[in-house]
Amino acid sequence: MKSRIVKYLLWLFSIVIxxxxxxxxxxxxxxxxxxxxxxxxxxxxxxxxxxxVGNMWLTVTNYGGFxxxxxxxxxxxxxxxxxxxxxxxxxxxxxIVDGDTMASIGDQGWGAGxxxxxxxxxxxxxNADSILWRSTRPGVHFSPDAESEQxxxxxYTDTSMTMAFEGHEPMGLHITQKSYAWSYSYAEDFIIFxxxxxNISGQVMKKPQKFEKLYMGVYIDGDCGYTGIPAYYSDxxxxxxxxxxxxxxxxxxxxxDNDGDNGLTPGVTGVRPLFPKPETVSYNxxxxxxxxxxxxxxxxxDWGFIPELPGQMYRVMSNGYIDPDQTEANAPSGVKTSxxxxxxxxxxxxxxxxxxxxxxxxxAYIGGLPNPGVGDEFDDLGRNARWAKDVYDNPPADGIPxxxxxxxxxxxxxxxVPGDQKVTLRxxxxxxxxxxxxxxxxxxxxxxxxxxxxxxxNDMQLLAEYDKVDGFGxxxxxxxxxxxxEIDNSKTPPDTTVWYSxxxxxxxxGEFFYYAVTAFDSxxxxxxxxxxxxxxxxxxxxIAPSKGPSASSGIDEVLVIPxxxxxxxxxxxxQWESGRGDTDKRIDFTNLPEKCTIRIYTLGGDLVSxxxxxxxxxSPIAHRESWNLVSxxxxxxxxxxxxxxxxxxAGSYVGKFVIIQ
Numbered sequence: 001m002k003s004r005i006v007k008y009l010l011w012l013f014s015i016v017i018x019x020x021x022x023x024x025x026x027x028x029x030x031x032x033x034x035x036x037x038x039x040x041x042x043x044x045x046x047x048x049x050x051x052x053v054g055n056m057w058l059t060v061t062n063y064g065g066f067x068x069x070x071x072x073x074x075x076x077x078x079x080x081x082x083x084x085x086x087x088x089x090x091x092x093x094x095x096i097v098d099g100d101t102m103a104s105i106g107d108q109g110w111g112a113g114x115x116x117x118x119x120x121x122x123x124x125x126x127n128a129d130s131i132l133w134r135s136t137r138p139g140v141h142f143s144p145d146a147e148s149e150q151x152x153x154x155x156y157t158d159t160s161m162t163m164a165f166e167g168h169e170p171m172g173l174h175i176t177q178k179s180y181a182w183s184y185s186y187a188e189d190f191i192i193f194x195x196x197x198x199n200i201s202g203q204v205m206k207k208p209q210k211f212e213k214l215y216m217g218v219y220i221d222g223d224c225g226y227t228g229i230p231a232y233y234s235d236x237x238x239x240x241x242x243x244x245x246x247x248x249x250x251x252x253x254x255x256x257d258n259d260g261d262n263g264l265t266p267g268v269t270g271v272r273p274l275f276p277k278p279e280t281v282s283y284n285x286x287x288x289x290x291x292x293x294x295x296x297x298x299x300x301x302d303w304g305f306i307p308e309l310p311g312q313m314y315r316v317m318s319n320g321y322i323d324p325d326q327t328e329a330n331a332p333s334g335v336k337t338s339x340x341x342x343x344x345x346x347x348x349x350x351x352x353x354x355x356x357x358x359x360x361x362x363x364a365y366i367g368g369l370p371n372p373g374v375g376d377e378f379d380d381l382g383r384n385a386r387w388a389k390d391v392y393d394n395p396p397a398d399g400i401p402x403x404x405x406x407x408x409x410x411x412x413x414x415x416x417v418p419g420d421q422k423v424t425l426r427x428x429x430x431x432x433x434x435x436x437x438x439x440x441x442x443x444x445x446x447x448x449x450x451x452x453x454x455x456x457x458n459d460m461q462l463l464a465e466y467d468k469v470d471g472f473g474x475x476x477x478x479x480x481x482x483x484x485x486e487i488d489n490s491k492t493p494p495d496t497t498v499w500y501s502x503x504x505x506x507x508x509x510g511e512f513f514y515y516a517v518t519a520f521d522s523x524x525x526x527x528x529x530x531x532x533x534x535x536x537x538x539x540x541x542x543i544a545p546s547k548g549p550s551a552s553s554g555i556d557e558v559l560v561i562p563x564x565x566x567x568x569x570x571x572x573x574x575q576w577e578s579g580r581g582d583t584d585k586r587i588d589f590t591n592l593p594e595k596c597t598i599r600i601y602t603l604g605g606d607l608v609s610x611x612x613x614x615x616x617x618x619s620p621i622a623h624r625e626s627w628n629l630v631s632x633x634x635x636x637x638x639x640x641x642x643x644x645x646x647x648x649x650a651g652s653y654v655g656k657f658v659i660i661q
Contacts, residue, residue: 045126047130048062051191052150055457056075056191057073058365060177064090065119079457080456084224085222086221087223090219091195092313093105102171104170105121105219105313106119120165131153134146137149151178153176153177154177157200172199172205173197173200174197174200177195180192180403183535183537185533192363192391193364196359196360197214197353198358199355199357199358208356210352211351215314215318218271220345221341222255222269223341224257226264232261235338236255236256237338239254239325239326244383244385250272254268255268255342266370270381273348274363275392278351282320284316284344285343288342290335291306293305294330301321316347366384368383368384391404406436409443409519410434412431414426416515419545421506425502425503445522446476447465447467447518448466448520449464453512466478472522483500510546511545513543514542515541516537518536519533520532547623558590558644559589559590560587560655560657564660567585586628587657590624593613595614596646597610597612598610598625600644608631611627642656643656
């Protein structure tokens, strides 16, 4: 593992020397065991984007991999949890070309072999080679060509001899990678990938060649665990789920944290092929320190170590062997089948690709969480694997991709207004007129109001529910939501909108909460579909109640949170701070006027920092301002007692706070 990092850093240093002044690199990952990936150079316009509309946040790139991008979650699941299930994933492609075996890969993970590096896929050189973003949602990314609520489209090839590793022989692969994400309840736990693999061998060989018996593989270094735990990546286990609890063949290779981190990491993630149905599926895993993996003694192509050369890669990808689950393997001494920094590899094929033709391969990256009374994480993984197939090709399957499913009503537009020990939510009625694209009827049923301290979907507390009085459901009606009609006479005809409201009371000023309002429908009886609900993620807002002084009332008291601030405390693990660096530190001044000036002084009267605070009245942070404990001279402040003043048209206030080492 250490040698892998050293080799990577040596390669990184050589690139800096070659392209100094024209190259930008990602920051080193906070995980001490591994290093963040190259970001942009003057030779490849490298890009990354995170799927974050659903309950799985997965980062994809335009260089044949996913995850391992600084300041992005690799695969955070569930959303807002700080629980990771991925360090780095990458695709491999191998085939027989003119009688020889060839392979190109996004990453090999170990950094071993000729040249030390294994990255073969790279995008072009200009901004036009960035990842394209399309969406079915109204807004800046809306496109009539979008398939999902968040389409990312990346294009890369294996033909860049400048950026590829030493000794790389390009096959002539041009890959269009399309990835799709949804917020719908049945689709929020997976991402679907479409790989359009074009044979451009004529551009790199003397004459175009057919790709015979091509196999595709997905390499996964999982790193499962709550990121606040040291070495959380060191106790992963992997296995293979052939059939789900409903009897569907799903062929999911999975990985999870073995001990669950005392309940913080209870889930599982995996990969399954969706289309076309392969003749052969292979699943292999390895223990990186020893480079050991289980083998089939009757299968000479099932190697017990990570393949490095094209011929070795092809033999592993085509061996058709499914390794035993890690906990069931007959491992040698030193290999912990109960959990380690495990990596797995799923491959499938074969397929033939003629010159200048395109092969489309589709797979899904899937998560599963335990649901008391419904099943464990593998039951959920199996159900989500079936849903991924159904979304890709709606039942009854006809082999033609749909990339769609029945949608819930669109989420309402939500506003939140902080008050003294309360928060008021306001939302409009746009959800009530949406036509379901599957049933072709308006099937809106009602609204639900949620609150959470963490923003994690599983932690959302239902505060209120309202639904139509129509004999379906609870028939609560909407009167309890205080409907108020607003008319915009500037439009022809005048625009009439109904706004509803809910006030959450009895709160502590300065304490943050997440709020969301969802819309749900009545389901679809002809297909037995249960009612669908929009995701709280769509309009979730973080806010803290605050007294909010006005010019007429003056400033009663400005609070500092936390006070005292302990420099050595783990505020990141408590989800108060966004990182562990010096500039990630944070205290908040609360109960501020909407416009004021905050000045911070030492006890000796030296001015430390000046903060100008001004926000619109309806902003969630209109009465709150954060400070990173960095002085106006760009220095981290020392421990001690500090004074502060707040000056505004509403009056002035003087207070103090304490910084403890």
